[in-house]
Structure formats: structure tokens, C-alpha cells
Amino acid sequence: MKITNSVTIKVFCKPEENQETIKQSLLKLLPFSLEQEKLQLTHTKATGFNDREISIFEITLSKDNHISQFIKHLKSLLSADTKQLILRQLETRLDEEFNFFIRLDKDRLINDNLCYITDSGSCFHIKINIAAFPKKREAAIKVIRSIFEEQTI
Numbered sequence: 001m002k003i004t005n006s007v008t009i010k011v012f013c014k015p016e017e018n019q020e021t022i023k024q025s026l027l028k029l030l031p032f033s034l035e036q037e038k039l040q041l042t043h044t045k046a047t048g049f050n051d052r053e054i055s056i057f058e059i060t061l062s063k064d065n066h067i068s069q070f071i072k073h074l075k076s077l078l079s080a081d082t083k084q085l086i087l088r089q090l091e092t093r094l095d096e097e098f099n100f101f102i103r104l105d106k107d108r109l110i111n112d113n114l115c116y117i118t119d120s121g122s123c124f125h126i127k128i129n130i131a132a133f134p135k136k137r138e139a140a141i142k143v144i145r146s147i148f149e150e151q152t153i
Helices: 019-028 064-077 080-088 106-112 137-148
Strands: 004-013 042-047 053-061 099-105 123-130
Touching: 004 019, 004 064, 019 053, 019 106, 053 064, 064 137, 080 137, 099 106, 106 123, 123 137
Parallel strands: none
Antiparallel strands: 004 053, 004 123, 042 053, 099 123
């Protein structure tokens, strides 16, 4: 049974930050090689506050196999307490289009290789589009629970 339609992982890099370090940290969130799987990490630029150039690294997963591997890997990186926090905040992390959002603290992931949930903007943004049937919020919540509760997907 399909549980998600897509996963997008995005991170913003300020001019004073090391782009290569941030890019490598994003790639560590993936349990496979982009080259081998023929996936592309996009790099775009935007203008931030005070006309500062911000780099944006982004990858979107749309194949069921890639999504399943990513979710299993993400779950393995999250502590039991972090999964419980995600489940407690489930309602506020899910939007009307059934996009489920998680922010991982950028500094902790880069410096300590640890996945911590944050509300700050200095983060790795993960957007999981939930495939729910029937297309109702209750069904989407059930799918999210099945992902993050201590059972396998």
C-alpha cells in the first residue's frame, strides 16, 4: 500500500556557511547514492535579507522505492523520544494538502551527526506528501502514525 506520494528535502546555505559541508550533510540523510539511483540534487540561488545570496540545495523523491528507503533510514536516525515528539505534534505538522513537515536542526546534524527536531529556520526541511485513502485528514494521520510508531512500515 502506497503511504506517500513524494518526499522533498531542502536546506538553505548562508554565504558564511560551507556549502560543501551542508550538501554532504543533506546527502547523509539519503540511504543511497544519487548517481547510482539517477537522482539529481538541485542547487539554486536566492536573494535573502540585505541582498545576501542564499544557496538552496533540494532533492525530491517520487519513486516508491526511494521514498521507502528514505523513511526507513530517517526513522533509524531518530531517537524514540524524537519520534514521540513528532507524534505529539502530528496535528500541527500536517497541512490541508496532507504535506507533513519535519525540521531537523542544521548545526546538530552537521556538527554532531544527530537528528534533532527544531522550530528554527536553521534546519533541513523535510516535506512528506502523505498518500491517504480516503482523502481525509483522519486517514493521513493514521498513515503518519504508522510511519513513526515503533513498528516497521
